[in-house]
Amino acid sequence: MSQFEGGAPTMSGIGKLGCVIVAVDGSDESMDALKWALDNLKLKLREDDSEPGTFVILHVQSLPSIAAGLNPGAIPFGGPSDLEVPAFTAAIEAHQRRISEAVLAHALKICSEKNVNVKTQVVIGDPKEMICEVARNLHGDLLVMGCRSFGPIKRMFLVREFLGSLL
Amino acid sequence: METTCTSETDAADQKRMKQQQQAMVEVEKKQMKVMVAIDESEGSFHALKWVLDHLFFLPSSSSAGEAAEAEPTQNHEQGMLILLHVQQPLVNYFVPAGPGIYAAPVMMESVKKAQEQNSAALLARASKLCKERQVKAEAMIVNGEPKEMICQAAEQIHPTLLVVGSRGLGMIKRAFLGSVSDYCAHHVECPILIVKPPK
Numbered sequence: 290m291s292q293f294e295g296g297a298p299t300m301s302g303i304g305k306l307g308c309v310i311v312a313v314d315g316s317d318e319s320m321d322a323l324k325w326a327l328d329n330l331k332l333k334l335r336e337d338d339s340e341p342g343t344f345v346i347l348h349v350q351s352l353p354s355i356a357a358g359l360n361p362g363a364i365p366f367g368g369p370s371d372l373e374v375p376a377f378t379a380a381i382e383a384h385q386r387r388i389s390e391a392v393l394a395h396a397l398k399i400c401s402e403k404n405v406n407v408k409t410q411v412v413i414g415d416p417k418e419m420i421c422e423v424a425r426n427l428h429g430d431l432l433v434m435g436c437r438s439f440g441p442i443k444r445m446f447l448v449r450e451f452l453g454s455l456l
Numbered sequence: 457m458e459t460t461c462t463s464e465t466d467a468a469d470q471k472r473m474k475q476q477q478q479a480m481v482e483v484e485k486k487q488m489k490v491m492v493a494i495d496e497s498e499g500s501f502h503a504l505k506w507v508l509d510h511l512f513f514l515p516s517s518s519s520a521g522e523a524a525e526a527e528p529t530q531n532h533e534q535g536m537l538i539l540l541h542v543q544q545p546l547v548n549y550f551v552p553a554g555p556g557i558y559a560a561p562v563m564m565e566s567v568k569k570a571q572e573q574n575s576a577a578l579l580a581r582a583s584k585l586c587k588e589r590q591v592k593a594e595a596m597i598v599n600g601e602p603k604e605m606i607c608q609a610a611e612q613i614h615p616t617l618l619v620v621g622s623r624g625l626g627m628i629k630r631a632f633l634g635s636v637s638d639y640c641a642h643h644v645e646c647p648i649l650i651v652k653p654p655k
Contacts (some may be wrong), residue, residue, distance in 0.1 A: 305510045325647060329488060329616060330511070430510060431649075436641075 307334050310345045311427040312390040312420050315392040318435030326433045327403045343406045346396045347423055348389050353381045385413075403413055488535030491615035493606050493636075494582050495541065496574070501623030503651035506536070506581055507619050508589045535616070536592040537583045540609050541575050542602040603639040610644045617647050624653040 301380040311326050332342025388413050400407045412419045420447070424432050466620045479498045492507055514537065550580055579595045588594035598605045610618045622637045630638065 322647075438642075 298392060304339065306330055306344050306430045308345060308427055308429045309342070309431045309433060310347055310420075310424055310427060311396075311433045311434075312347045312416075313351070313392055313396050314348065314416070315388070315395070316435060318437055320395065322435035323431050327400060327405060330431070330433075332405065337387045341406055343408050345423075345427060345429070346393060346400070346407060347368070348392050348396075348409070349419045349422065350385045350411060351362070351390055351416070352414060353378050354424045361403065362369050378427065419425055462505050469470075478623075481497045481593065487492050487539060488617070489613070489615045490535065490617045490619060491538040491540055491610060491613060492582075492619040493542070493602075493621075493640075494578055495602065496578065497621060498625050499651075501582070501585075501621070502653060503548050503619050503621035503649075504539075504585060506651045507649075508585060508591060512589060533643075536594065537586055538613065538615060539579055539593055539595045540606065541579055541595070541597050542605045543571055543575055543597060543599045544602065545599055546571070568644050570604050603634075603643075605634045606636065607644045610640075615646055616651055619649045619651060620645055622652050 309322050309326060309330055309332065311319075313323060323425065326344065332344070333340075393411070394408050398409065410423065412423060420432070420434075423429075458494065467569065488511070490507060490511065492500070492504050538600065575597055579597070583593050583595065590604065598609060602610075606618070606620070620637045620640055625633060625635060625636070641648055641650060
């Protein structure tokens with residue numbers, strides 16, 4: 290395009306947002322949220338005295354014990370023995386890591402189609418709390434999340450991140 | 457030699473016009489319609505200022521050279537703001553001080569007038585903020601329960617983004633006092649932005 294200098298004219302970063310955090314978990318809704326953010330939000334241009342704006346794609350891995358779904362000490366005869374537990378947790382961690390990598394790869398693929406500055410971050414813990422902590426630490430300007438639109442009853446029973454818990 | 461030159465310039469002109477048209481169409485499709493819910497609280501004005509500061513941009517002076525051609529399209533790209541104010545319905549207050557004593561129509565009229573003046577002042581203040589940042593803004597006043605009317609307005613207008621302020625209530629206060637931002641976050645179908653109050 291000859292008229293505009295900055296590559297893709299409208300969305301090349303002529304805005305004021307410094308750090309936009311997008312929380313993804315692999316669900317379609319979170320990827321839709323990422324696409325929406327890339328399409329509609331304008332980041333800061335690279336200026337002489339300040340950092341350019343970035344998108345930070347955040348993935349929160351759940352704790353290995355929750356992923357395993359069991360507490361080894363509580364099962365008297367059916368649980369794994371002391372020798373097996375480290376190997377068990379290592380296997381779970383490897384599995385989690387593969388999931389995170391797949392999720393981030395998908396997210397980065399979506400980002401590569403737009404010309405934006407992206408960083409990724411993976412943290413381990415309870416999604417609700419970790420997202421809030423990361424947003425605080427990175428001094429994000431904006432946090433973007435998908436929403437599965439559960440009704441009030443499902444929301445009460447299912448453990449999931451939703452805006453209300455972060456407010 | 458000359459004839460080939462003119463045909464080349466013609467072709468170049470046509471190509472540029474086509475690119476311009478394409479750019480206009482793209483810009484129209486991407487025009488952001490942001491709806492901001494305003495009330496008397498400072499939280500909602502903080503939300504409006506945040507939106508104006510972070511989601512809309514001023515054409516910067518450094519790009520003035522290229523902006524000469526690009527300005528008309530840049531103004532288009534700004535998108536527009538819809539300022540939504542929900543007036544709460546007036547309740548007939550019954551004063552049980554004796555038979556037949558109730559809020560006189562005259563009193564109701566003056567209360568209504570006061571409310572309208574209040575809304576007009578709010579929206580004037582909000583539009584002034586938008587004008588300072590050179591952002592197109594439209595005002596919309598509806599009557600009813602705030603949380604329901606905000607969701608209804610969002611359903612009618614389909615904004616790119618709905619913005620609400622937040623009072624920053626804790627969990628318990630929120631449960632007792634109710635929260636418009638919570639309700640909207642769960643019931644509205646368009647993307648919603650909740651702007652937290654400054655610390």
